[in-house]
Amino acid sequence: MALRIKTFTLNNKKEIISKIVREVLVLFKVEIVGRRGEADYLQLSVINHRLKDTKDGRVVIESKLMLFDREGHARLFTQRRTGALDEREGASVNRLIKLNLYHIFREELGMPQAPWGILHGVRPTKIVHRWIRGGMDEAGIIERLQEDYACSEEKAREIVPMAFRQLPFLKTSDEKTVSVYIGIPFCLTRCLYCSFPSNILPGDKKLHQFMDVLKKDMTAAKDAISHYGFHVQNIYVGGGTPTSLPDDFFAEMLEMVYNDFHEPSTVEFTVEAGRPDSITQGKIETMKRLHVTRVSVNPQTMQAKTLHRIGRQHTPEDVVKMFHALREAGIPHINMDLILGLPGETAEDVRDTMEKVTALGPDDITLHALALKRGSRLKLLMEEQHVELPSDEETRRMSEVAMAYVRKLGMRPYYLYRQGYMSGDLENVGCCRDGAEGMYNIQIMEEHQTIIGIGGAASTKVVDFRQKRMKSSFNAKDLVTYLRDIDMYIEKRRSLLDEVYGKS
Structure with a gap:
């Protein structure tokens, strides 16, 4: 079931807020058709406000969604939620905005449940691993995925045992x-x-x-592996x-x-x-x-x-x-x-x-x-x-x-x-x-x-264990560019490895 609207407004121009709100619109197949297209509603407006934090420092977000029908009559829906103690402030704000809007679409507008709820990222198990490191057990994580991310019980019961299964391999x-x-x-x-x-x-x-360029790329990677x-x-x-x-x-x-x-x-x-x-x-x-x-x-x-x-x-x-x-x-x-x-x-x-x-x-x-x-x-x-x-x-x-x-x-x-x-x-x-x-x-x-990437369109992904971040460099996706600029891509990879491992 798609929802077509002529115009969309958002009260916050920050790129990250616009991105997460639009993720929810895409999830529920909300289509912005513009002034010339056939539409179910004239306008959809989203307003998010951060209210006063709780005494223990948790973030509180109130989200409002307004729909204006073709006669100009407005319908207003509101959801308010409080963040968790163990999440970063920015992450809490973003999650609560998405969760509020998700529940408005589900509870007020009758949209079907999304199997993964608001879990939009490429690697949902990374959240599970963070909670495992924090000492949570399997049952607690399954419950929290459903509550904090509106994840279906089926998907939660799929990825949580999976994350525990991965532990001996990661070690x-x-x-x-x-x-x-x-x-x-x-x-x-x-x-x-x-x-x-x-x-x-x-x-x-x-x-x-x-093959000549690939050999050059491999030799440089081999030297880096030996050096570090x-x-x-x-x-x-x-x-x-x-x-x-x-x-x-x-x-x-x-x-x-x-x-x-x-x-x-x-x-x-x-x-x-x-x-x-x-x-x-x-x-x-x-x-x-x-x-x-x-x-x-x-x-x-x-x-x-x-x-x-x-x-x-x-x-x-x-x-x-x-x-x-x-x-x-x-x-x-x-x-x-x-x-x-x-x-x-x-x-x-x-x-x-x-x-x-x-x-x-x-x-x-x-x-x-x-x-x-x-x-x-x-x-x-x-x-x-x-x-x-x-x-x-x-x-x-x-x-x-x-x-x-x-x-x-x-x-x-x-x-x-x-x-x-x-x-x-x-x-x-x-x-x-x-x-x-x-x-x-x-x-x-x-x-x-750390994954060392060699060859056409390969990516090098270096784990910085001190800063707990991943940093990347990319070889050209275009074959002509990769063959022509191989020295540049070798240097980018060398520089990235040196940035992270040269200090050790």
């Missing part, structure tokens, strides 16, 4: 433990929904140029689709990665193989020879009609063949990624996909809710050709079906993240059997470990 890392990410920004084709900065695989001349005395816990080769490289280029790339970063103490070496049309027996043998421990196979769906629709050049049968080839090669862990909410699909399609995927017995299944980004062709097609996506309700049914199959395999969620514009207001959640947890996935999502 394996310290200030000098890092992971290495290598970005190979190429794919064989571009999927309909894709907004990632990947490039269609170029010819040999451009690939040779890329880091230990590489995890290596992750992602993209793009790294296996889209021709066999000889793939072997050269993976050998460089292994020789530069693999140590006796490295526990995880992951390669995203992605699509069956990118894999060969030669690449499988290279991965086995270089001790790759995890391979991601990403069918996204096992529906042939959908694969064709989204621009994939393989069949469900190709996925099965690829999976068996990796198993026969002795790859210890195989991940499979699926997308919920793809165009034209229903919950019954997802049921059929899960039957086929779970029959293979993967070690790890990640369920992604489709995130409709501005850079994807799907977004353009929706606007120009009215391509239909499943409703939020249908996407949530898909999630229920998929999670039931995952649990039937004995898998439990172990990492989770969210993005903007996700179908059904859902999430991306990784599930696995005990003992098959992806260490890299946990470390990067909880921002508990």
